[in-house]
Amino acid sequence: DVSSSPAHRGVGKTTLVMRVLETLRSSHLHLAVRGFYTREVRENGERVGFEVVTLDGRSGPLASSRIRSPESVRWPTVGKYKVDVASLESLALPELQVKEDTDLFIIDEVGKMELFSPAFFPAVMRVMESNIPVLATIPLPRYGRDIPGVARLRNHPGADVFTLNTGNRDTMRESIYNQLSRLMQKR
Template sequence: MAGTGKCLLVTGPPGVGKTTLIMRVFDMIRVSNPNLKIQGFYTQEMRERGQRVGFQVVTLDGRTSLLASSTVSSQESMTWPYVGKYKVDIASFESIALPELQVKDDTHLFIIDEVGKMEMFSPSFFPAALKVLGSNIPLLASIPIPKFGRDLPGAVARLKNQPGVTVITLSESNRDSMKEHIFDVFSGWLPKQ
């Protein structure tokens, strides 16, 4: 790994606003220069009748795929790993996330929300994220801090320690000012219109 990455890593407890922040910054960047080629995905809750029933991955151009579900009961899902009450559909996640992490000559920015426990069940995901980091293409990513202070998986902790990675810890009091700060940092890294 060359360690030349231009990466901001947003961390914070569940629900503090990581996805919201990243999507707001994404919108600001897109408006500032609509010609940028931005790859990546964000992770979104799935709700039915007010209850959370799973998570899906959404690409930045709006395609969706299942990440994990508490209601799936097919034969196929018998072997899927559990995180809490959710079964992780690794194949579905990989089908949409891995192509987004392909480093291409004309990519300006990667967004990965999030590098979490469910995503880490894919053996190909973390190596792909490290490749993005080593590509010197700017990267905005999020990593959750687990609720009960358990250690992050080793690989995730490693990402935080890569050279070129700046960690931003989000709280309710700094999340609005961080939006401007992160946008400013990326504006300095990205081509102007």
């Protein structure tokens, strides 16, 4: 079962995920959570990239507009950003291993950058096929075009999709919290 929050960048998906997680942790002691989130990297107020952060606090680059290393020439590009697939995989893939003692997975986000990793989507699907609750974020389709992997998650039979916008953040937070609490009680 999954709760996914599609929305455009900058609407507050990561903030919402972290607040839901905080509330879950305070109401479910000893909660075993695995996963990661992405956050912006800014220099002088300008976004210059993104990093992957595991829930135990380890972090590394996901994408950068400033990287100029010899190996980055071959890296995939999204807009002005070069995507560091190896860094993503070294941090995110171990967090996506299905283990029975896990109560909840956080996957923020499954988007274009993350899907450049050939191992990432299969790992996400293994998590989805487990009976462990998942809170994942996905981007909304742009210009009517969906990213194929994202579409598969959105249409997954166990998925409950909550669409986030600036006007519904508080009610969404409560709905997602309630849904995840119910799913965790069923286990």
